[in-house]
Amino acid sequence: MILLQLFFEFFKIGLFSIGGGLATLPFLYDAADKTGWFTHADVTNLIAISESTPGPIGINAATYVGFLTDGLIGAIVATLGLMTPAIIIILIISRVLEKFQKSSLVQNLFYGLRPASTALIASAGVLVIQNAFFVISASGISVQIPHLILGVALLIIVNKVNLHPAFYILIAAVAGIVFKL
Amino acid sequence: MKIYLTLFLTFMRIGGLTFGGGYSMLPMLQREIVERHSWVTESELADYYAISQCTPGVIAINTATFIGFKKSGVLGGIFAALGVAFPSLVIITIIAAFLQNFADYAIIQHAFSGVSVCVCVLIFDSVRKLWKNTVISKSTTVIFGFVFILSAVFSISPIILVALSGAAGVIIKTLESKNKEVK
Structure with a gap:
C-alpha cells in the first residue's frame, strides 16, 4: 500500500515541478510534513549528496527519499513515479511536433525559441559560475583564486585537446583532490 | 530491439556523467547524441531544452524522452528516460544504504570542488556551440x-x-x- 502511495506522491511531484530538479525541493519538504516518511534533515542531507554525485538532482532526490521510505523497491517506485508524468507529457508533445514540424508557424516559433533556449542555459551557467568561483559571506564576496586558475587551465585544455567531456571532469576531480580545493 | 538497448546504454552513460542539473547534461549530449550518433541536430537540442524548461518534470528526463522519441518512437523515448535515471538509482541507493555521511568526506568535497569548476567550463563551451547554431x-x-x-x-x-x-x-x-x- 505504501508503494502505491509513494508512486502517487512522486507522480504528483513530477507533474507539478516545472523547471528542473531544484524545483522539486519545495514539494519534497511538503511531502515530508504530510507523510512523515522522511524528515527535513533528510532532504537537506540529500541536497549535499546530490551535489557530489552524478545524475540529475530530481532523480537523485526521488531515489534517496524512496529508499528511506521503503528500501530498494521504494527507491525504484518513487523514481518511476517522478518520471512517469514527464515521459507521458513529452511523448504527447513529440507526437504533436512531429505532425506539425513542417508548418511555418512551428518553424517561426522555434526561430524565436532557439536563441531564448541558449540564453536560458547561459543564464543558468552564470549561477553555476557564482557557486564554483565565489564565496559569498557576511564580510562580502571573495574570488577563490585556485578555482579560477583551474578554470582557466581547463578552458585551455578543452580548446586544445578534443576529449570526451568525462575526461575533463576526471582531470578536474583529481586536481581538486591534489590541490585540496 | 538493438536500438532500444543502444539508447538505454547511451543515456545511462550520459546520466552517470552528469553532475548537477539538466544543464550540465548538455556537454555530454552534444558529444554523444549530436557528434557521435547524429540522432538530433544542435538546433533540435536547443528546441528540446526550451520546451523541457516549461513542461513539468526533471529537465534531464524530458530531454532524454524527446531524443529517444525522435530516434525511435514511444519505446525509444521510454528507454532513453530509463537509461538516464538508472545510474542515479544505483549510486544513490548505495549511498543511502551504506554511506549516509558520504558528502562529509574531505576527499569527496575536494574532488567535487574541482568538478564544479569543470562543469562551468563545459557549460561555457556548450553555450558557445549552441550560440553558433541558434x-x-x-x-x-x-x-x-x-x-x-x-x-x-x-x-x-x-x-x-x-x-x-x-x-x-x-x-x-x-x-x-x-x-x-x-x-
Missing part, C-alpha cells in the same frame, strides 16, 4: 540579449520568457515575409 541573425541576437538579461539579472520565469520568444519568432518572421512581398 543566434544566427540580428533579431535572434536581440532575443538572446533580452532573455539572458531578464533571466540572469531579474530572474524572470523561463515559462514567460519562452512564451514571449516564441511569439517574437512568429511576429518577426511574419513581418519579414510581408516585407519581401512588398519589395
